[in-house]
Structure formats: structure tokens, C-alpha cells
Amino acid sequence: MVRTRIAPSPTGEDLHIGNVYTALINRVFAKKNKGKFVVRIEDTDRSRLVLGSEERILGSLAWFGLEPDEGTQVGGPYGPYRQSERLELYKKYALELVEKGHAYYCFCTPQRLDELRKEQAAAGRQPMYDGACRNLSTAEILSKLAAGNCVIRLKVPDSGQTSFDDVVRGKITFENSLIDDQILLKSDGFPTYHLAVVVDDHLMEITHVIRAEEWLSSTPKHVLLYNFFGWTLPVFAHGPILRNPDRSKLSKRKNPVWASWYKEQGFLPEAVLNYLMLLGCSISNWSIPDGGEIFSMEVMERNFKLEDLRPVGPAFDLKKLEWMNGEYIRKMDNAQLTIDISNYLKEFSRNLILQTLEPSDLQTSIPLIKERMRRLTDFEPLAGFLFERPSLFNHSEQGKESHLSQIRDVLESLARPWSKDSWEKGIRQLAEEGGVKAGDLFMELRVAISGNKVGPDLFESVKFLGEEETLARLKILAG
RNA sequence: GCCGUUAUCGUCUAGCCUGGUUUAGGACAUUAGAUUCUCAAUCUAAGAACCCGGGUUCAAAUCCCGGUAACGGCACCA
Secondary structure (H helix, E strand, O other): OOEEEEOOOOOOOOOEHHHHHHHHHHHHHHHHOOOEEEEOEOOOOOOOOOOOHHHHHHHHHHHOOOOOOEEOOOEOOOOOOEHHHOHHHHHHHHHHHHHHOOEEEEOOOHHHHHHHHHHHHHOOOOOOOOOOOOOOOHHHHHHHHHHOOOEEEEOOOOOOEEEEEEOOOEEEEEEHHHOOOOEEEOOOOOEOHHHHHHHHHHHOOOOEEEEEHHHHHHHHHHHHHHHHHOOOOOEEEEEOOOEOOOOOEOOOOOOOOEHHHHHHOOOOHHHHHHHHHHOOEOOOOOOOOOOOOOOOHHHHHHHOOHHHEOOOOOEOOHHHHHHHHHHHHHHOOHHHHHHHHHHHOHHHHHHHHHHHHOHHHHHHHHHHHHOOOOOHHHHHHHHHHHOOOOOOOOOOOOOOOOOHHHHHHHHHHOOOOOOHHHHHHHHHHHHHHHOOOHHHHHHHHHHHHHOOOOOOOHHHHHHHHOHHHHHHHHHHHHO
């Protein structure tokens, strides 16, 4: 049984888009293998804990449809799924390691450690613990233990190598002498990531550890721990880290990283997921029917292979995401699209819903808006004028002669209800008589009714507004 | 600085394992054209890449070695 997990930390505003990426891969891989996808909350850093973060992370995961099979909310047979509720476990295993001689108590103060690091950095050496507390006598330990603060450190062998196989990168080898005696249990009784992740992954029977490249360097510590405990190693797969356009690690300074941003900006979760799946992943090996880049979650789940993951960090291209989002919007069912749009435009919703229920009007106009949208939020600037009169008018070039009153006269003289043919013909005729381009007249009319030079089809817009409203708007400018 | 990883159009990528079928393919973006009441959508076309240097070979994007660069890690953060 394949079991995968993601382990977000509630230390940020919301779910990071990089976590969305990791969650997607983990979930898709689990589903492909009829396995389970677990979400575990790693809240062991109490100083960086952000209130409400956990709820927002879980909420965002749900928005993307990446709900876990096991986790803090749905529960499961391997709980609790929040690390702060598993403290006794970590303590027990840390002590087991001490007993076995693979870990030791350390009483060094943070100040001493800080100075040590500074010295080492100044000397151009890799900052590492110097092993001062490594060989304390039992008596010393006992007396210091009574005195107070201590941590437990991993006793990394002085020599030899630690290596492991990575699905994405092959065999990775590290010199033990270069691996730091990592702190496993902090003085506040909380474990560090390294201890907690190994203990939990083992206890929760995680079979595949799929995470980002940033963890590659600390994996030997984890491998050491597995070995010391006598546990079998999971399969490791270190995928790429998403990057900013300047190729640095994706950060909030340079790119929108919070899941909620994508929601606010009118992106569809399926489109974001589809785009993410394309990053750092070779799709050509997939048996995707038309070989295209747009595919559903089911297609991903059917075709994804861990080996498809590429090691190189891809730059996040918002432009391509927007294109893809537009493709998804165009393919969407109108009823669903209406609901989605109204979520962004509460003030329009009554109107929208009402109009949508009347097949002839909105259903003809939505497709026109639809092919112009890239984000759900594009609806208002594009179609807002259909619901309320524009207050600002983006006029054509100054100094041009206005023909609005003539246009108004032509339209007013037409038999009701207007047919597209009749009024188009009327305006074209007017253009011919006046020696102006028909396009210019259409533009004048467009600005008069919509307030803007760009927008959906004029004929459809007029039809949607109706004769009276069209004339009324014409009169505002034409007098 | 030390350790690790990586290297194909501006960006995402295919091809690399199993050298020749490659004038290195696709997508986004860009530019031009078609269409048109504007903007889109759509269609057509164009420009655009094998990091550098050595090998091996009849033949290298593909195999080997050496550089370089980018990224990641080096916390009582995850």
C-alpha cells in the first residue's frame, strides 16, 4: 500500500504555492497507486507559529481539491496528525537513541553555539557543532541534567559515508564527517524537524517521501536515524523547487506565493493544478490522448510516474498560467461559470443569477465575455456595463466630430423590436451618407453604451441592454 | 567558504539511458498576416536554444573528462 504525505508548517499566512505543488504530486502519486495521501501538521516551532495558519492551509488545500485521506480533520488510524500532540513519542525515541549511543545530551548555550558559528565562518569553515558535549562522563551529565536546560543531539559517525537512492536524482552520497550533530530534541521538549519527520513517517507507514530539493542535504541525517532505529527506508524523491522569474527560490518578495492570492485573482483551482503539473515534469511520456498540455486530474492520476519529475527548478510563469486559466474558462459550463463569477461580484449576483435564468439573454452574452476572460475577475471590467450604466467614458480621440445624435436618430426611427440586420444597416447607411467609416460610428456607439473602447460584441450588447436602455445611454452623451 | 544538485529557444519542456531517422520537436510569450464593429478568440507564418573547452567515434544535444554558472543546504526553522 502506497502512503504519501505532505507536512505543512503553520508558520505562514497561508498554504504556499510550493506546498500546493508538493501536495499535488503526493496526492496524484498516491491515487495512481490506490494508496493514501496524508496531511500532517508540523507545528514544532512554537516561536514562529502563526495564529489561524493551520485553518487557512487546510482551507486552501480543500479549495484545490487536494483533501487528505488522513489528517487532523478527517482523522485516521495513525493519529494524532498534529506533531504538537505527539511530543511523548519523540521524547521516547530520542531517549532510545541516547541509550543506544547514537545520540547524546548537549548543554551548550545558544550563545556559545552562536559564537562558535561565527568563528568558523570567519575561518572559512563549514559551521558545525564542535562536539564539546559528546564525551561527557555520566557524572557530569547527571549533574548538568539536574541543573536544567539541555538538548539531545544526533551522534553522527566521524568517518564513512551515508548514501541513499533518490528516484529523481539517483544515488546521493555524503561524507559523514561533514554531517552536523543535528539537534533532535530542543530544550523546550519539542523535536526538530529531523527527528519528528523520521519518527512520524515511520509510525505512519509512509512509503514514499516526496518533497522538494531543499531537503536533499538533510536527508543523510534522516537516513542515519532510520538506520539507528533499525527501520526500513522509505523511497525518497526530491522534486524541483519552484523559482522566481530570476531563477531564485520562489519567494513572496518576488512572486505571489500564497494559495489565497490565486483564488482572489480569479484563477480556477483546476487550472492552477494543471499548470503546476506541467512544471518540472515531462509529460511527453504520458499516454495523454492528444498529447496536449491541458488535462484533468483523472488523466494525471492515470499517467503520472515519479520518474517523470525533473530535477531542475522551473521558473513560475504567470503568463502561461493565465493562458491556461483562460482555456479552462472557455471550456466551462455556463451555469457553473455564472456561479463562479458571482462569487467575485456579490453586488451583481442577484442580477446575474436572475439574468442567467433567462436563457435568451445572458447565455448569448456570456460566451462573448467568456472568450475574452483569462481570470474570473476579468468579468467585471469586461461586462460590468451590461449591469450598470458606466460613469466614466473612455472617449475616442479629442476633436473628432461626434455623430451620436445622428446615430440616436437612426436607432430611434427603427421599428421595434430592433433586429440586428436593421440597425446595422441603418448605421452603415449613415456612415456612407456622411462619408465616414462605419467602424468609427460603431466605436462611438460602443463608447456611449459601455463607456469603453474595448468590450464584447456590440450587437449582442445592444440586444442585451434593450432598446430603451441603449437609447437612454445614447442620450447621456448625445443630449 | 564547505557540501550537494543541475545545465536544450525569453519561459515550460521533448529528444539524452539504448550515439546516426534532428534542417533539434511542441506549448506559453513575442512579431507579422488573415478574420472583424473594438478587444479577444480562432487560423496562418516568422524569429528564437543544445553553458564552455577538451576527448572517444566514421558520426555527439546524446558517451567520458575538465571548467564555468545557477540553484539548494550548512539554526534549539521547517
